[in-house]
Amino acid sequence: MTKNTWNKRTTLVHGGARRSQYGEVSEAIFLTQGFVYDSAEAAEQRFQSLGEDEFIYARYGNPTVAMFEERIALLEGAEDAFATASGMAAVNGALTSCLKAGDRVVAAKALFGSCLYILESILPRYGVEVEFVDGADLAAWEEALKPGATAVFFESMSNPTLEIVDIEGVAKLAHEAGAIVIVDNVFSTPVYSNAIAQGADVVVYSATKHIDGQGRALGGVVLGSREFIRGTVEPYMKHTGGSMSPFTAWIMLKGLETIDLRVRAQTASAKAIAEAVSKHARITKVSYPGLESHTQHALAQRQLGAGGTMVAFEIDGGKEAAFRFCNALQIILISNNLGDAKSIATHPATTTHQRLSPEQRADLGISDGLIRLSVGIEDTDDLVADVLQALDAG
Numbered sequence: 001m002t003k004n005t006w007n008k009r010t011t012l013v014h015g016g017a018r019r020s021q022y023g024e025v026s027e028a029i030f031l032t033q034g035f036v037y038d039s040a041e042a043a044e045q046r047f048q049s050l051g052e053d054e055f056i057y058a059r060y061g062n063p064t065v066a067m068f069e070e071r072i073a074l075l076e077g078a079e080d081a082f083a084t085a086s087g088m089a090a091v092n093g094a095l096t097s098c099l100k101a102g103d104r105v106v107a108a109k110a111l112f113g114s115c116l117y118i119l120e121s122i123l124p125r126y127g128v129e130v131e132f133v134d135g136a137d138l139a140a141w142e143e144a145l146k147p148g149a150t151a152v153f154f155e156s157m158s159n160p161t162l163e164i165v166d167i168e169g170v171a172k173l174a175h176e177a178g179a180i181v182i183v184d185n186v187f188s189t190p191v192y193s194n195a196i197a198q199g200a201d202v203v204v205y206s207a208t209k210h211i212d213g214q215g216r217a218l219g220g221v222v223l224g225s226r227e228f229i230r231g232t233v234e235p236y237m238k239h240t241g242g243s244m245s246p247f248t249a250w251i252m253l254k255g256l257e258t259i260d261l262r263v264r265a266q267t268a269s270a271k272a273i274a275e276a277v278s279k280h281a282r283i284t285k286v287s288y289p290g291l292e293s294h295t296q297h298a299l300a301q302r303q304l305g306a307g308g309t310m311v312a313f314e315i316d317g318g319k320e321a322a323f324r325f326c327n328a329l330q331i332i333l334i335s336n337n338l339g340d341a342k343s344i345a346t347h348p349a350t351t352t353h354q355r356l357s358p359e360q361r362a363d364l365g366i367s368d369g370l371i372r373l374s375v376g377i378e379d380t381d382d383l384v385a386d387v388l389q390a391l392d393a394g
């Protein structure tokens with residue numbers, strides 16, 4: 001991996017690029033499952049020890065995938081990265097590759113449904129004990145970490161209520177307890193992330209979100225030390241089949257080229273929408289970490305330096321009012337992805353978080369009137385006008 005002296009935007013365009021003998025400008029897609037050896041001896045040698053820029057089989061590694069891994073690792077300030085078929089393959093790979101029966105995990109309870117499923121339903125089946133805590137409560141982390149733990153896991157900004165977990169604070173407690181810190185950083189985005197410098201050992205992204213940013217492909221990535229990525233994650237992933245395809249890696253490389261521009265534009269519009277809805281009579285609550293009224297605004301500023309691309313708000317009138325709002329939108333789409341160029345409205349209680357019991361939803365602040373907005377790159381004024389007219393229509 002090249003040493004990086006570039007600033008972020010330059011890294012995003014050029015980092016990790018490898019050129020073939022044709023000198024192409026746009027990175028090549030090596031759509032090949034395997035690689036040809038000059039001789040039987042060369043094949044034997046490659047299987048014995050893999051040199052830099054040598055490949056065997058696409059499930060193990062591929063030049064296009066390697067370019068994506070290097071670019072995102074440079075961006076995140078991680079020693080290395082392993083690209084995966086989806087965000088969930090990354091979350092599962094990061095956790096399962098380093099855990100064994102008898103281990104203990106402490107996790108924040110506000111998690112994306114599939115992350116919760118791994119921690120609540122899969123890991124205990126294999127003898128891993130999991131304890132859930134209120135992620136925003138450092139005293140709760142401290143208490144839960146007292147018996148020791150192998151790993152902690154949390155989303156640095158939770159889905160859908162945009163609660164921030166203090167990476168530095170939790171990492172300090174986790175390290176004292178001997179646990180590695182695995183952070184799902186999707187909502188924080190790689191643009192604003194400083195998670196490794198703040199104490200995370202492992203950072204995970206669903207690349208499906210801001211990294212692609214154009215709703216085309218599923219993907220994920222695990223970032224961390226070279227030892228963890230190549231010694232722990234890679235053997236697990238390459239033998240269990242969760243590697244990223246070269247075509248997806250090419251899409252994600254192209255996504256990284258523009259991610260900084262997109263996410264900053266999305267963040268500016270998200271703030272404008274959060275400010276506009278805060279003043280609307282039908283809104284009972286707004287959660288946007290970039291607003292001074294957000295209870296964790298100072299932490300968001302310290303950790304991310306921005307409020308991010310997501311806004312959550314509660315409409316007076318419960319599910320019926322929330323549905324009327326969604327159905328009145330003219331630009332913003334009703335869907336469930338996030339980080340996309342197209343703005344998307346989601347009603348978490350009936351879609352992404354439908355599987356939770358009403359009590360669990362209430363505990364996490366997911367009311368029937370809650371809307372999660374993923375703000376896209378459309379014109380800010382058009383987006384604000386769309387949200388306001390849809391609120392007025394209800």
Ligand SMILES: Cc1ncc(COP(=O)(O)O)c(C=O)c1O
Nearest residue numbers: 086087088112159186206208219
């Ligand atoms: C916080 C978080 N983690 C992980 C994932 C899973 O990503 P993917 O859908 O790419 O598997 C998602 C997807 O919505 C998510 O929101």
